[in-house]
Amino acid sequence: MAQMPALIPKEVEIQRLKKIWLIVIAMGSTAASVEVDNFVDGSLHQTSIRDSAFTPAHWWLYSHFVALPLGWGAVAIYDRRVPILRGPNNSMNTGLKMTILGYLATMFTIGVNEMWHFWFVEEIFAVPNHWMFNMGVVVAFMGALAYVVRVYARLVELGAETPGENPYVAEMYKMALEGKLYSRSIP
Amino acid sequence: MTLPKGFGSGGGGATSADVEKMIGRRVENMTGIITLSYIAAWLATFGGTAAGYFYYPWAYPTPSGHYAFIVLTIVEAIGYLFSVKVCEEGTKKKSNGILAATLGGTAVGTILISLFVGV
Numbered sequence: 001m002a003q004m005p006a007l008i009p010k011e012v013e014i015q016r017l018k019k020i021w022l023i024v025i026a027m028g029s030t031a032a033s034v035e036v037d038n039f040v041d042g043s044l045h046q047t048s049i050r051d052s053a054f055t056p057a058h059w060w061l062y063s064h065f066v067a068l069p070l071g072w073g074a075v076a077i078y079d080r081r082v083p084i085l086r087g088p089n090n091s092m093n094t095g096l097k098m099t100i101l102g103y104l105a106t107m108f109t110i111g112v113n114e115m116w117h118f119w120f121v122e123e124i125f126a127v128p129n130h131w132m133f134n135m136g137v138v139v140a141f142m143g144a145l146a147y148v149v150r151v152y153a154r155l156v157e158l159g160a161e162t163p164g165e166n167p168y169v170a171e172m173y174k175m176a177l178e179g180k181l182y183s184r185s186i187p
Numbered sequence: 188m189t190l191p192k193g194f195g196s197g198g199g200g201a202t203s204a205d206v207e208k209m210i211g212r213r214v215e216n217m218t219g220i221i222t223l224s225y226i227a228a229w230l231a232t233f234g235g236t237a238a239g240y241f242y243y244p245w246a247y248p249t250p251s252g253h254y255a256f257i258v259l260t261i262v263e264a265i266g267y268l269f270s271v272k273v274c275e276e277g278t279k280k281k282s283n284g285i286l287a288a289t290l291g292g293t294a295v296g297t298i299l300i301s302l303f304v305g306v
Contacts, residue, residue, distance in 0.1 A: 008209065009206050009209070011206055011210065012206055012209045012210050015210045015213060015214055016210075018214045018273060018274060019214060021273055022214065022217075022221075022270055022273070022274070025266050025269050025270050025273070026224075026266065026270070028266065029228075029262055029263055029265070029266030029267075032262045032266075033232070033258075033259045033262040033263060060235060160276075160277060161276075
């Protein structure tokens with residue numbers, strides 16, 4: 001990644017990138033709490049028998065499939081103030097696009113899920129009504145990872161974040177910023 | 188440097204007043220709102236799990252609620268710590284006292300709630 005020319009003052013850019021960072025940490029906490037809760041505590045999801053299509057134990061889980069598309073939408077609105085994060089042809093950042101599309105898919109799947117569970121109450125992960133949840137979340141994770149790494153790399157470029165002190169890690173960051181990271185591992 | 192419409196004095200560079208205007212509230216001054224948000228999230232988490240075990244005990248027994256509440260508190264605490272540390276790095280501000288008091292308070296609160304509240 002080449003050093004890009006600054007279009008806004010450095011200090012302004014650092015503050016804006018950190019505000020994006022804050023929204024991402026808040027959403028990360030929300031997502032982690034919901035997912036850890038549901039997958040660690042079996043009584044919440046896998047072993048609770050649905051007594052209706054809309055079992056209370058699922059409300060917490062569903063709420064984050066609504067909160068995340070909206071939260072990432074807020075990131076997309078604020079993101080426009082950071083020129084370095086623009087996507088192709090001045091459009092939305094590609095990682096951000098993938099994230100929003102992925103979580104939108106999960107949001108709309110809530111309806112599909114409720115319709116399916118009207119007839120079938122089993123909560124096995126692999127049943128068809130859960131497919132779009134799984135695929136949507138994977139697409140969103142890929143996009144979010146790309147976006148978050150881009151924000152972090154820019155903070156490193158601007159000198160606001162310090163790469164690892166381990167000389168090998170520092171060397172990897174340097175090579176990544178020069179676009180040469182793969183030249184070692186793929187000869 | 189190209190500045191957005193309304194900034195700068197026409198032809199000149201960005202003044203420090205322009206920079207301040209573009210930044211708005213600085214992230215290192217957001218510790219208060221971040222702390223309040225964390226406490227609100229923690230109380231909401233308690234409300235959510237309590238609604239579970241008081242109103243829907245067949246779907247959400249008390250030990251499950253307490254377990255979820257503890258795990259969620261830990262996740263939220265890590266998020267809170269990261270937020271404050273990221274915002275204050277590179278500045279002279281230090282909020283370790285507020286951090287310790289808030290995290291300690293919610294930790295003690297979580298233990299007391301897990302021991303004494305439930306059905």
